[in-house]
Amino acid sequence: MSTSEGRPRLRLHEHPTFLLAQLGVHTTERFGSLLAPLNIQPRHVAVLSTLLDRSGISQQQLCESLHIHRNVMVGMVDELERRGLVERRRHPVQRRAHALHVLPAGAELLRKAEEILDAYEAELFESDGSDVRSAVLETLQRIATRAGVRDASQPECGGCGAGEQVPH
Amino acid sequence: MSTSEGRPRLRLHEHPTFLLAQLGVHTTERFGSLLAPLNIQPRHVAVLSTLLDRSGISQQQLCESLHIHRNVMVGMVDELERRGLVERRRHPVQRRAHALHVLPAGAELLRKAEEILDAYEAELFESDGSDVRSAVLETLQRIATRAGVRDASQPECGGCGAGEQVPH
Numbered sequence: 001m002s003t004s005e006g007r008p009r010l011r012l013h014e015h016p017t018f019l020l021a022q023l024g025v026h027t028t029e030r031f032g033s034l035l036a037p038l039n040i041q042p043r044h045v046a047v048l049s050t051l052l053d054r055s056g057i058s059q060q061q062l063c064e065s066l067h068i069h070r071n072v073m074v075g076m077v078d079e080l081e082r083r084g085l086v087e088r089r090r091h092p093v094q095r096r097a098h099a100l101h102v103l104p105a106g107a108e109l110l111r112k113a114e115e116i117l118d119a120y121e122a123e124l125f126e127s128d129g130s131d132v133r134s135a136v137l138e139t140l141q142r143i144a145t146r147a148g149v150r151d152a153s154q155p156e157c158g159g160c161g162a163g164e165q166v167p168h
Numbered sequence: 169m170s171t172s173e174g175r176p177r178l179r180l181h182e183h184p185t186f187l188l189a190q191l192g193v194h195t196t197e198r199f200g201s202l203l204a205p206l207n208i209q210p211r212h213v214a215v216l217s218t219l220l221d222r223s224g225i226s227q228q229q230l231c232e233s234l235h236i237h238r239n240v241m242v243g244m245v246d247e248l249e250r251r252g253l254v255e256r257r258r259h260p261v262q263r264r265a266h267a268l269h270v271l272p273a274g275a276e277l278l279r280k281a282e283e284i285l286d287a288y289e290a291e292l293f294e295s296d297g298s299d300v301r302s303a304v305l306e307t308l309q310r311i312a313t314r315a316g317v318r319d320a321s322q323p324e325c326g327g328c329g330a331g332e333q334v335p336h
Binding site for chain 1: 178179180181182183184185186187188189190191192193194195196198199210213214217218220221235278281282285288289292293294296300301303304305307308309310311312314315317
């Protein structure tokens with residue numbers, strides 16, 4: 001492909017790398033704005049979801065699972081604890097670590113967030129049939145597993161919505 | 169779906185919103201590290217590509233097209249100009265704006281970046297056939313257009329690789 005001046009041209013929208021980056025930023029922003037009434041961000045959803053699924057893991061394990069830096073994570077867990085959504089308990093094995101648990105209010109908030117997420121994703125795929133949606137989901141999962149961002153042995157994915165946005 | 173305690177469970181990897189966010193961060197990081205020998209980042213590739221395609225646009229138009237904040241963009245254009253990759257020229261119409269143009273060294277750098285991108289994407293889709301790759305690309309393009317992050321009338325997409333990463 002060439003420009004009118006005969007030079008080679010890289011078309012960004014023909015490259016999944018750029019489309020994924022662009023859509024990743026967009027979906028995180030959009031889902032984030034839809035979550036505003038709950039006063040949480042997509043990364044809080046990722047944390048609550050992971051903790052509900054793997055109750056009692058340490059903060060270190062949570063960081064590794066979600067590819068979120070520990071400095072960012074400590075602030076998030078502090079905030080979730082202050083709001084009565086999660087709880088740090090004495091770790092049964094690691095003396096210097098805490099075991100993290102979701103409290104009932106956190107589970108309830110997560111349920112509401114999931115309703116918002118389901119509605120948003122229905123909008124995202126709009127006219128696409130469930131077969132198209134399944135095929136895309138499968139391919140994304142395969143790429144994520146192969147790329148090592150999602151450990152195939154883990155029930156939850158990593159790095160979810162953890163990207164910082166450029167201010168607009 | 170329920171946890172062992174019978175509570176509802178949101179599985180992140182079953183949601184395209186989280187997979188897209190996760191893969192967007194990952195592909196930007198990975199492509200960024202592959203670009204290191206060229207001393208540019210994915211966002212520079214997006215800028216050079218857009219300017220080569222729409223030669224003479226203003227910085228403002230470039231910001232709008234790529235969804236990159238003007239404070240970030242001014243530094244990027246300064247840097248690219250200092251390296252002799254782009255040039256600000258007098259704008260033919262807007263008295264207070266500059267028209268941006270890619271210089272031959274910028275076009276050559278972009279050509280090298282595209283080779284790296286093509287090789288990376290071949291790795292990304294590995295065992296997937298070209299039909300799977302095309303189908304995923306088409307769906308991602310459709311979602312991007314529908315979501316308004318890619319203007320269907322524009323040859324280039326927006327927000328490409330513009331997300332800031334959480335430090336690891």
